[in-house]
Amino acid sequence: MTVxxxxxxxxxxxxxxxxxAGRHRFGAAWLAAVLVFGLLVGLAIGLLGPRLxxxxxxxxxxxxxxxxxxxxxxxxxxxxIAHAGSTDPEVISLSADIALTQHGQIGYMQAWLRDWHLxxxxxxxxxxxxxxxxxxxxxxxxxxxxxxxxLADLRKATGKALDVxxxxxxxxxxxxxxxxxxxxxxxSDNADVTWLAESQVRNQQGEINLIDSMLKKIQAT
Amino acid sequence: MSTPGPERVPSTVKVDKTSGQGKPPAKSAGAKSAGAxxxxxxGARPQGKGGKGRKPTAPVTVKGSRNWGxxxxxxxxxxxxxxxxxxxxxxSIKGTESWQDKAAGIEGVVNYRAQNNPAINAQDHKEGPLxxxxxxxxxxxHNARWQNCMGDVYAQPIANEHAVHSxxxxxxxxxxxxxxxxxxxxxxxxKVQGRDYMLMSPIxxxxxxxxxxxxxxxxxxxxxxxxxxxxxxxxxxxxxSLEPNAACSSGNTSTGPLQAAAPPAxx
Numbered sequence: 001m002t003v004x005x006x007x008x009x010x011x012x013x014x015x016x017x018x019x020x021a022g023r024h025r026f027g028a029a030w031l032a033a034v035l036v037f038g039l040l041v042g043l044a045i046g047l048l049g050p051r052l053x054x055x056x057x058x059x060x061x062x063x064x065x066x067x068x069x070x071x072x073x074x075x076x077x078x079x080x081i082a083h084a085g086s087t088d089p090e091v092i093s094l095s096a097d098i099a100l101t102q103h104g105q106i107g108y109m110q111a112w113l114r115d116w117h118l119x120x121x122x123x124x125x126x127x128x129x130x131x132x133x134x135x136x137x138x139x140x141x142x143x144x145x146x147x148x149x150x151l152a153d154l155r156k157a158t159g160k161a162l163d164v165x166x167x168x169x170x171x172x173x174x175x176x177x178x179x180x181x182x183x184x185x186x187x188s189d190n191a192d193v194t195w196l197a198e199s200q201v202r203n204q205q206g207e208i209n210l211i212d213s214m215l216k217k218i219q220a221t
Numbered sequence: 222m223s224t225p226g227p228e229r230v231p232s233t234v235k236v237d238k239t240s241g242q243g244k245p246p247a248k249s250a251g252a253k254s255a256g257a258x259x260x261x262x263x264g265a266r267p268q269g270k271g272g273k274g275r276k277p278t279a280p281v282t283v284k285g286s287r288n289w290g291x292x293x294x295x296x297x298x299x300x301x302x303x304x305x306x307x308x309x310x311x312x313s314i315k316g317t318e319s320w321q322d323k324a325a326g327i328e329g330v331v332n333y334r335a336q337n338n339p340a341i342n343a344q345d346h347k348e349g350p351l352x353x354x355x356x357x358x359x360x361x362x363h364n365a366r367w368q369n370c371m372g373d374v375y376a377q378p379i380a381n382e383h384a385v386h387s388x389x390x391x392x393x394x395x396x397x398x399x400x401x402x403x404x405x406x407x408x409x410x411x412k413v414q415g416r417d418y419m420l421m422s423p424i425x426x427x428x429x430x431x432x433x434x435x436x437x438x439x440x441x442x443x444x445x446x447x448x449x450x451x452x453x454x455x456x457x458x459x460x461x462s463l464e465p466n467a468a469c470s471s472g473n474t475s476t477g478p479l480q481a482a483a484p485p486a487x488x
Contacts, residue, residue, distance in 0.1 A: 029288070029291030029292060029294070029295050030291060030294070030295070032295060033291070033294060033295035033298045033299065034298075036295070036298070036299055036302070037298045037299070037301075037302050040299070040302035040303065040305070040306055041302060041305070043306060044302070044305050044306045044309050047306070047309055047310065048309045069417075070415075070416060070417045073371065073417040073468070073469065073470060074371065074417070074470075076468060076470055077371055077468075077470030077471070080470060080471045103466075103468065106466065107466050110459075110465075110466065119320070119455065119460070120458075120459040120460060121416075121418070121454075121455065121458045121459050121460075123451075123455045126415065126416075137415070139414055139415060140372065140411065140413075140414040140415025140416060141414075141415045142415070145415065148373070148374070148414070152474075155474065
């Protein structure tokens with residue numbers, strides 16, 4: 001293998017063949033190393049990038065998704081009670097709409113937390129992610145949420161009382177939800193989260209208007 | 222390496238081939254194979270014709286039968302890259318420790334899933350009173366109705382058959398010995414109320430003051446101040462669900478033993 005050492009011009013003839021090749025080899029090794037390095041760095045960025053660019057465990061987004069999941073779950077609970085117990089077609093329809101929509105949205109929110117490799121539930125008290133939220137949580141309940149006593153009454157109610165109680169509780173619930181959604185719109189620029197929060201503000205505001213007209217109609221009877 | 226190949230080609234090829242960087246057209250094939258075997262480069266300097274004296278140091282390293290220099294460099298580079306990736310993977314895995322690992326890290330927690338006990342793993346819906354292999358139960362066949370677990374705090378014992386169904390949906394069931402001091406009960410209640418996928422009830426014949434259940438997991442403690450209670454809830458609430466996105470609402474809200482007949486709708 002050894003052809004020559006530090007030979008000079010005289011070796012020209014022979015060396016001519018080996019010299020470029022030797023350089024080539026050196027260049028090829030470098031090239032390979034750089035390519036491999038580049039590939040590995042690219043892989044590392046690809047692997048780590050999502051971790052660095054998705055919201056973290058203590059982000060406002062994660063806090064919002066966890067809290068809104070719980071908040072939504074109670075809207076589903078109340079709506080299912082009304083849906084099963086009401087005899088008013090409008091209430092039956094609205095409660096189905098709310099229950100299905102909000103349960104579906106819980107799926108979105110939980111799936112994002114899962115995508116981000118975050119716990120589905122918070123390790124901190126509710127509303128911690130929200131600025132100036134001190135005092136907004138009563139007995140573990142976020143703004144707008146019905147108390148256990150109100151839910152117990154709702155379960156017992158029938159007829160017009162059920163409809164009025166449900167619509168009143170749901171109106172309150174939506175107001176609390178809108179408040180939270182508006183807050184995340186101010187604090188986050190995550191495309192998914194703001195997309196959902198924006199729709200919540202818009203749709204729940206619309207439903208509040210509908211609830212107001214329904215309450216007026218029902219109470220007039 | 223530092224100059225684009227094409228520019229160099231002329232000097233390389235035509236002049237005296239000593240600086241053969243960018244593929245001398247005709248010779249490249251032969252040169253390459255030759256070089257592959259004899260990695261020697263005798264005085265590669267004589268060019269000096271504006272062919273850009275390449276790296277004066279490079280030839281020096283090449284003296285043995287094998288061109289170890291570049292190999293070593295490449296090796297180091299690869300090692301560094303692997304190290305970077307290894308660290309990244311380690312950090313990201315560590316940062317997102319699985320809930321199973323978190324649960325396993327809680328002192329005193331019993332993982333019944335690991336036992337592969339068919340009586341605990343069963344998910345069938347069965348009517349009527351059922352017997353369970355642990356007290357309180359952590360899994361197994363259960364009633365078709367789940368106990369409402371929307372942060373419900375039940376003041377009286379509830380039916381195991383309903384509660385086990387709640388565990389299947391991802392709830393953490395907090396139980397305490399009936400007659401536990403009121404301040405202890407109040408502390409437990411604070412951890413439950415307002416939180417979905419949580420429910421709480423007393424149990425008559427409990428061997429410890431407090432017992433926490435998720436599907437296939439149990440932790441028994443003596444005091445409501447025990448830090449492990451929060452750890453258990455944080456690790457297993459919702460995570461232990463066997464039915465992703467199954468609800469805790471629309472469940473049974475009455476207390477007492479299992480009722481023979483199905484409870485009225487909307488209850």
